[in-house]
Amino acid sequence: MGFFDRLREGLSKTKKNFTEKVESLLKSFRQIDDDLFEELEEVLVLSDVGVKTSQKIIENLKERVKKEKILNPQDVKELLKEEMLNIINLENKLSEKYPLIILMVGVNGVGKTTSIGKIANLLKSNGRKVLIAAADTFRAAAAEQLEIWAKRVGCDIIKHVEGSDPAAVVFDGIQAMRARKADVLIVDTAGRLHTKKNLVEELKKIDRVINQQMPEASKETLLVIDATTGQNALNQAKEFNHAVNISGIVLTKLDGTAKGGIVISICDELKIPVKFVGVGEKIDDLQQFNAKEFVDALFEN
Amino acid sequence: MFSSLSEKLQDVFKKLRGKGKLTEKDIKEAMKEVKLALLEADVNYKVVKDFINTVTQKAVGEEVLESLTPAQQVIKIVYDEMVNLLGGSDTKLTFSPSGFSIYMMVGLQGSGKTTTAGKLAGLLKKQGKNPLLVACDIYRPAAIKQLEVVAQKAGVKCFANYNSKDAVKIAKEGIEFAKASRCDVTIVDTAGRLHINQELMDELVAIKNAIKPTEILLVLDAMTGQDAVNVAAAFNEQLGIDGIIMTKLDGDTRGGAALSVKAITGKPIKFAGIGEKMEDLEVFHPDRMASRILGMGDILTLIEKA
Ligand SMILES: Nc1nc2c(ncn2[C@@H]2O[C@H](COP(=O)(O)OP(=O)(O)OP(=O)(O)O)[C@@H](O)[C@H]2O)c(=O)[nH]1
Ligand SMILES: Nc1nc2c(ncn2[C@@H]2O[C@H](COP(=O)(O)OP(=O)(O)OP(=O)(O)O)[C@@H](O)[C@H]2O)c(=O)[nH]1
Ligand SMILES: [Mg+2]
Ligand SMILES: [Mg+2]
Numbered sequence: 001m002g003f004f005d006r007l008r009e010g011l012s013k014t015k016k017n018f019t020e021k022v023e024s025l026l027k028s029f030r031q032i033d034d035d036l037f038e039e040l041e042e043v044l045v046l047s048d049v050g051v052k053t054s055q056k057i058i059e060n061l062k063e064r065v066k067k068e069k070i071l072n073p074q075d076v077k078e079l080l081k082e083e084m085l086n087i088i089n090l091e092n093k094l095s096e097k098y099p100l101i102i103l104m105v106g107v108n109g110v111g112k113t114t115s116i117g118k119i120a121n122l123l124k125s126n127g128r129k130v131l132i133a134a135a136d137t138f139r140a141a142a143a144e145q146l147e148i149w150a151k152r153v154g155c156d157i158i159k160h161v162e163g164s165d166p167a168a169v170v171f172d173g174i175q176a177m178r179a180r181k182a183d184v185l186i187v188d189t190a191g192r193l194h195t196k197k198n199l200v201e202e203l204k205k206i207d208r209v210i211n212q213q214m215p216e217a218s219k220e221t222l223l224v225i226d227a228t229t230g231q232n233a234l235n236q237a238k239e240f241n242h243a244v245n246i247s248g249i250v251l252t253k254l255d256g257t258a259k260g261g262i263v264i265s266i267c268d269e270l271k272i273p274v275k276f277v278g279v280g281e282k283i284d285d286l287q288q289f290n291a292k293e294f295v296d297a298l299f300e301n
Numbered sequence: 302m303f304s305s306l307s308e309k310l311q312d313v314f315k316k317l318r319g320k321g322k323l324t325e326k327d328i329k330e331a332m333k334e335v336k337l338a339l340l341e342a343d344v345n346y347k348v349v350k351d352f353i354n355t356v357t358q359k360a361v362g363e364e365v366l367e368s369l370t371p372a373q374q375v376i377k378i379v380y381d382e383m384v385n386l387l388g389g390s391d392t393k394l395t396f397s398p399s400g401f402s403i404y405m406m407v408g409l410q411g412s413g414k415t416t417t418a419g420k421l422a423g424l425l426k427k428q429g430k431n432p433l434l435v436a437c438d439i440y441r442p443a444a445i446k447q448l449e450v451v452a453q454k455a456g457v458k459c460f461a462n463y464n465s466k467d468a469v470k471i472a473k474e475g476i477e478f479a480k481a482s483r484c485d486v487t488i489v490d491t492a493g494r495l496h497i498n499q500e501l502m503d504e505l506v507a508i509k510n511a512i513k514p515t516e517i518l519l520v521l522d523a524m525t526g527q528d529a530v531n532v533a534a535a536f537n538e539q540l541g542i543d544g545i546i547m548t549k550l551d552g553d554t555r556g557g558a559a560l561s562v563k564a565i566t567g568k569p570i571k572f573a574g575i576g577e578k579m580e581d582l583e584v585f586h587p588d589r590m591a592s593r594i595l596g597m598g599d600i601l602t603l604i605e606k607a
Contacts, residue, residue, distance in 0.1 A: 230526025
């Protein structure tokens with residue numbers, strides 16, 4: 001199955017609501033008026049796009065409708081798609097320069113560890129030698145969970161005992177990466193709220209170790225965001241980006257009914273691309289993000 | 302210190318001084334700001350609409366009290382209505398009259414069920430109970446191990462069966478084990494699942510029918526957005542929940558999902574998770590939550606002073 005079908009399948013229930021809504025909405029309107037725009041804004045807000053970004057999109061839409069003299073409510077849908085695409089269509093390829101170190105960060109329970117399993121599997125099936133470092137030394141059984149994923153993937157894992165210094169795990173991971181000539185090192189970190197100063201400092205320390213120990217490596221710092229998250233995801237992105245410079249987003253749990261619309265606000269404000277989407281709990285429930293297909297999948301029947 | 306909603310309302314009402322009553326037009330202006338604030342706090346769009354209608358009706362025609370500025374008066378009406386909708390006063394966990402209580406933790410993936418199960422066990426232990434944790438998540442990698450570690454941290458026993466792939470059977474075994482070990486509280490941890498996954502929702506119903514829990518507690522991430530209503534409604538319709546626990550309130554989320562899920566299910570929010578450690582569980586206070594959703598930590602003092 002290609003990305004499009006997978007995503008469509010993952011989004012089917014989601015999309016159905018959304019699309020049916022937009023369709024029925026547009027059908028119920030004979031002409032383009034303020035009520036129509038207000039209803040469209042409601043659809044966006046209900047997808048967690050956020051009031052500010054929604055209003056901005058609708059304002060742009062209004063201007064274009066006026067300028068391009070659009071009269072048919074049906075045509076408004078294509079324009080809305082275009083407007084959303086303009087925002088989220090950012091360069092989003094994962095670095096293909098090796099050695100590559102991928103640092104996974106995010107708040108608690110969003111799907112970091114699971115996504116690492118999936119990404120490791122993807123890279124391994126592309127012929128890469130992958131190593132995983134268990135730098136979540138805090139949460140109960142975090143290393144055990146990652147170990148099971150490493151086994152599923154069939155790659156090595158570097159871990160220390162619970163409670164040890166996560167930066168030391170990363171240090172060891174990098175030494176092992178050199179010694180074993182791995183192409184990719186993926187670092188799991190403990191979930192942490194972006195508001196916790198000491199935990200954010202800990203993350204910066206891990207980041208420094210990576211930069212110091214292997215400055216020649218290319219680096220990806222991926223922020224994992226749960227699609228069910230509301231407006232707080234924007235604060236998460238801002239704070240994590242401020243601390244460790246986020247290079248991409250992994251949007252998880254898109255197999256539910258949540259729409260993940262907040263990434264549109266994040267792309268709009270921070271220009272951080274979505275690189276992967278998670279559509280389930282299994283090892284191959286990960287897809288590369290494709291902006292056009294994402295928007296199409298949202299609107300198509 | 303005034304926060305932004307309060308400031309905005311002050312602006313709206315600036316011209317209102319000296320007026321006798323709040324007119325519909327005055328209120329409508331103000332409600333635009335309130336609506337925006339609630340949506341930014343992740344209260345569900347439809348819940349916001351209902352809420353605004355109710356508050357508007359209550360506010361129109363109110364005398365502008367001498368002691369309050371109109372802005373503060375409207376905030377008070379909004380705040381009171383929100384506290385009311387959030388459940389008014391604190392709601393306690395109920396215990397079974399039999400002296401043997403069973404609680405079942407349910408919710409989406411990663412919402413905080415396992416951690417909260419441990420916290421709740423710890424809390425009840427402090428109150429003199431003898432709790433047992435039962436590990437019914439047979440899916441997530443290392444879920445059982447996680448609950449065992451959590452149990453140890455909370456200083457309570459944990460029942461697990463590594464050889465079984467049948468959550469219903471494990472739940473029943475757990476209850477028997479609890480009775481045999483003279484435990485008076487059993488807390489059952491279940492796997493995270495999507496509310497639209499019929500097979501896994503059926504598993505929960507089967508566990509419920511097998512062990513007849515005293516309470517089924519929906520564990521909900523406070524950062525949840527507009528989808529919270531769908532999740533809560535589905536769990537409540539298919540399973541019948543008795544209460545809600547909001548987790549991760551230690552962050553900076555405004556937590557509007559609390560208002561949404563209470564409005565949609567009518568079920569009380571009983572506890573608030575405020576951290577990752579075992580002691581980070583509090584009784585849920587509707588008044589504090591209302592201030593938080595409105596983005597005004599000091600709202601009480603603000604209103605009291607006036
Ligand atoms: N439905 C669904 N569940 C997912 C997805 N990704 C992760 N999960 C589940 O979400 C839960 C949390 O995932 P983890 O990978 O442990 O999340 P984490 O961010 O590492 O959590 P912490 O380390 O505790 O902060 C698990 O039950 C996963 O199976 C997804 O794309 N879809
Ligand atoms: N900051 C904070 N983190 C919390 C809170 N409650 C739970 N967590 C964290 O959230 C993450 C997920 O918690 P779990 O208890 O594993 O969640 P779960 O619902 O059992 O997850 P699944 O079994 O995968 O569905 C962990 O990192 C916990 O430490 C809370 O109140 N505050
Ligand atoms: Mg993890
Ligand atoms: Mg769990």
